[in-house]
Amino acid sequence: MPSREVLDALKGALGCDQVLTDREDLLCYAYDATADMPRHLPEVVVTPRSTEEVVQVVQVANRFKVPIYTRGSGTNLSGGTVPTRGGIVLSTLLMDKILEIDHQNLTATVQPGVIIQDLNDAVACYGLIYPPDPGTVTTATMGGSVAECSGGLRGLKYGVTKHYVMGLEVVLADGQVLRAGGKTVKNVTAYDLVKLFTGSEGTLGIFTEITVKLVPAPEARRSMLAVFKDLSSAARTINGIIAAKVIPATLEIMDNMTIRTVENYARVGLPMDAAAVLLIEVDGIAEVVAREAEAVARVCRENGGELTEARSDADRDRLWAARRAALPALAQLRPTTVLEDATVPRSRVPDMLLALQEIAAKYNLRIGTFGHAGDGNLHPTILADERDREEMQRVHQAVDEIFRVALELGGTLSGEHGIGEAKKKYLEWELGPAGMDVLRRIKQALDPDRLLNPGKVVD
Ligand SMILES: Cc1cc2nc3c(=O)[nH]c(=O)nc-3n(C[C@H](O)[C@H](O)[C@H](O)COP(=O)(O)OP(=O)(O)OC[C@H]3O[C@@H](n4cnc5c(N)ncnc54)[C@H](O)[C@@H]3O)c2cc1C
Known part of the structure; x- marks a missing residue:
């Protein structure tokens, strides 16, 4: 249990309802979606509703030198929200308001606990979309996805979360509130603080408001399934499609083991004997989409792929349900x-x-x-x-x-899941001593007492 003084200070700031200490409640915050990760009980969970309440929690943490683990929906896959050193878990789930949809500037401003799909549902009537779509789009929060810089199925054409974050309100480790960026398309004022905090995994500050870019919804899209008898033909097709100057919105692969498992799990009609399948979607202006779909079909055929196209929304939903079932299917x-x-x-x-x-x-x-x-x-x-x-x-x-x-092979440790606790032991392989030194100095400058998500990314 945290000291009576810490609890009293938190309850004084937020009220008793927003401060949880029952063991049954705490258990739910001891882990996240990461496998093979030791669990740790937090000492207390707080559920602020506003920036002011977040500031007050940070001030209490500072006064008593207690760590804070910010948490959205806990779906991250790098141990990013496990409270490894006890202390306070700060859940953003009550900060779930869409504050503004500005269809003239093509931006939306949200609190961090908004679920990604809820933002997409809200902007759909303006003919707009917010493209980053991790597999957990219906459960993950905007705050968690900005802190992880999440990607998703549409990353190939549309990029990842950092390509959409335009402005942030951040509560810093000392309780100050920083506002960086905004709604302007161009902003090169001083260092790019928005980019620094995006992907910072709860270690540099707590986002309390997020402004993101929206883009027009594509007017047409075509989804295809290409079946291959060997894995290398599927792999060659991926490069062939790009070489044909087509950038699909989505270009996903599943190997035979995943295909069989998904089919047994979800019965979506995948060919169990295929070595690999590619799931491809092109989107945009109808005429261009037609041309691109033709080019994709040609490249697939040239590489021995057997192509079928989704003929209806139901067909398309079935295809993407198959892809989204990959992890849950393997997990069983x-x-x-x-x-x-x-x-x-x-x-x-x-x-x-x-x-x-x-x-x-x-x-x-x-x-x-x-x-x-x-x-x-x-x-x-x-x-x-x-x-x-x-x-x-x-x-x-x-x-x-x-x-x-x-x-x-010239790659990177993480394309979208972040480093968290799980991958920090590999960081130096990629960044070298100079890179590690810069990371540590940034952390030291912004959080000298190691109060924000300590032990994650850098020690
Ligand atoms: C089945 C499955 C499929 C997935 N598919 C994808 C995928 O396709 N692409 C992808 O990129 N990821 C994917 N993920 C990972 C995960 O869903 C994403 O990282 C997601 O965006 C995390 O959001 P969250 O709300 O759950 O964040 P959490 O897990 O709660 O938190 C993640 C990190 O963000 C920090 N954080 C949370 N809120 C804030 C805030 N307000 N301010 C500062 N820091 C904060 C936390 O401290 C933590 O470090 C998948 C996970 C699962 C389980």
Whole structure:
């Protein structure tokens, strides 16, 4: 339990209803969606409703030197919200208001607890969309996705969250409120603070307001499924499509193990004997979409792919439901699902797919691979049982090797899931000592007492 003084100060600031200390409540905040991650109970959970209340929580944390773990929906996959050093979990779920939709400037301003899909539903009547769409689009919060710089299925054409964040209100570790950026398309005033905080994983400040860019909804789209007899033909097709100067909104891959598992799980009509499938969607102006769909079909045929196209919205929904079912389907095969997001330049996807097969064989593990192949962001998913210590040792060795290979291929540790607790041991491999030094100095400058999400990203 936290000291009586801390609790009294929090209750004085927020009221008793917004300060949770029952063990049953705390248990729900001891973990997030990350597998193979030790659980830690927070000492208290607070649920502020406004910037002012967040400031008051930060002031209490400062006075008593208690850490704060900011949490949206807890769907991150890097151990980013586990309160590893006890202290306060600050849940943003009551800060769930869409503050403004500005259809002239094509922006929306939201509180951090707004669910991504709710923003999309709200802007749909203006003919606009907010493109970042992680698999958890119906559960993840705007705050969590900005803090992770989430990607998603449309990343290839539309980019990731950082390409849409225009302005932030941030409560800093000392309780000051910073406003950076805004609604202007251009803003090069001093250092780019919006970019610095985007992707900072709750370690540099707490977002209390977020202004994002919206874009016109595409007037047409066509979704296709291409079936391949071997993995390398599928991989060649990915590069072939881009070489044909087509940038699909979505270009996803599933390997045979994922296909079989999804089909058994969701019965969506995937071909169980295919070595790989590509799920492709082109969108935009109708005439261009027609031309692009034709080019995609040609490249698929040239590489031995068998193409079918969704003929109705129901068909399309079935296709994307299949892709979204990939992780839940794989997760039901074994108790522990270790999902990684090592990312390589697109041209090296075939090498990475091959390496994943070799790593699976070398460590005698089952690895299902799916992911955003068009942007080189694969999700090798290792199926294991965390109670089997010998198997978990092999899993850890395999994960080390996956990251080593990804970096050797010119890639990066994370395309969209962040570093959190889970991947910080690899950071120096990518950034080197100078990069680590810069990260530590940024953290030291903004949070010298290590109050914000301590132990995540950098120690
Ligand atoms: C089945 C599944 C599929 C997924 N698919 C994708 C995908 O396709 N693409 C992708 O990118 N990710 C994906 N994810 C990961 C995850 O859903 C995203 O990272 C998501 O955006 C996290 O949002 P959240 O609200 O759950 O954040 P949380 O998990 O609660 O928090 C994530 C991080 O943000 C920090 N944070 C939260 N709110 C704030 C705030 N207001 N201010 C400052 N820091 C804050 C936290 O401290 C933590 O470090 C998937 C996860 C699952 C389980």
